[in-house]
Amino acid sequence: MAELYGESPLAARAEALADSSVPGELRISEIAFTAQIALRVDPKSSAAERIGTAIGAMLPNQPGQVARTGNLQVLWLGPDEWLLVGSEGSGEQIQATLVEALGEEHGSVADVSGHRTIVEVSGPKSRELLAKGCALDLHRRAFTSDQCAQTLLARAGVVLLCRDHERPSYWIFVRSSFARYLADWLTDAATEYQN
Numbered sequence: 001m002a003e004l005y006g007e008s009p010l011a012a013r014a015e016a017l018a019d020s021s022v023p024g025e026l027r028i029s030e031i032a033f034t035a036q037i038a039l040r041v042d043p044k045s046s047a048a049e050r051i052g053t054a055i056g057a058m059l060p061n062q063p064g065q066v067a068r069t070g071n072l073q074v075l076w077l078g079p080d081e082w083l084l085v086g087s088e089g090s091g092e093q094i095q096a097t098l099v100e101a102l103g104e105e106h107g108s109v110a111d112v113s114g115h116r117t118i119v120e121v122s123g124p125k126s127r128e129l130l131a132k133g134c135a136l137d138l139h140r141r142a143f144t145s146d147q148c149a150q151t152l153l154a155r156a157g158v159v160l161l162c163r164d165h166e167r168p169s170y171w172i173f174v175r176s177s178f179a180r181y182l183a184d185w186l187t188d189a190a191t192e193y194q195n
Contacts, residue, residue, distance in 0.1 A: 008032030009117045009179035013187075017119075020187040022194055026125040028186055030179075031118040031171065035091035037084040039098055041107035054101040055084070055094075066146040066161065075148045075161060083112075083159065083173075116159075117179050119186065122169035125193050130160070130170060132189050140165035154185040 010017065010030040021027045041048050043061055052058035057069035060076040067074040072094065075083040086094050091111050098109040121129060127138045133154035136143060143149070148161040159173035174182045 006033070009176040010119070010183050013180060013183040016187050017183060020190040020194070022123070022125070022190070024123070026123040026129060026190055026193050027120070028183075028190060029120050030183075031120050033088040034113065034118060035084075035086040035088065035094055036111070036113045036116060036173075037086075037091060037094045037098065038110045038112045039082045039084060039107070040080055041102060041105070042080055045105055045107075047102050047105035047107055050101040050103070051098060054097050064147045064149050066148050068146065073161075075159065077148075077150065077159070114176065116173045116175055119172040119174060119179070119182065120169065121172065121186065122164075122167070124168060125190075126168040126170055129186070129189055129193070130172075133185065134160070136160065138162075154182060154189075156182050156185075158182070 008030055014030065017028045017030065041051065043059060048059055055069060055072060057067040057074060059082055060067050060074060063076060065076045071087045073085045075085065077083055084094055091113050095109055095111055102109060130153065131138055134151055136149055136151050143162050145162055145165045148159055150159050153160065153172060156174055156178040161171040163169040163171055
């Protein structure tokens with residue numbers, strides 16, 4: 001029997017991402033193998049309330065809002081769509097919790113962990129770097145902690161999450177098929193910050 005082996009979409013770019021980081025200014029790395037569960041449900045339904053109770057945080061109801069509870073982040077992606085992000089290995093538990101809370105009501109729960117990987121960009125130069133390829137206003141007054149947006153970064157469709165605006169830290173959710181392209185773009189765009 002063959003042994004199962006998993007490799008993250010950016011395993012081959014890990015060294016290049018590390019090399020493009022600048023101590024104290026900019027850090028670029030992959031956050032691989034997070035649990036990512038897509039949820040679709042009517043936000044006004046009793047199922048949405050049960051889900052909020054089950055996960056320990058009500059589902060965000062405003063564009064770009066993010067709720068955090070324990071190791072779980074809930075990103076608003078649309079009027080009836082959320083992405084729940086948890087630690088590696090927690091996908092089955094999150095999915096089971098959501099399915100149980102959904103019950104017989106109309107909705108869907110799908111494990112999409114293999115669909116996207118996460119690139120973390122942090123440090124004082126992170127906003128400046130991302131602004132080179134993203135049309136969003138990333139100033140902390142406009143795009144603050146626990147806020148997300150679906151946007152384009154270097155012409156790749158991404159979900160951008162601001163984890164901390166004081167010490168700038170962003171997670172970029174990018175489709176696995178675009179991950180290497182985006183990593184190459186980030187390393188190239190970060191060249192000017194290196195001595």
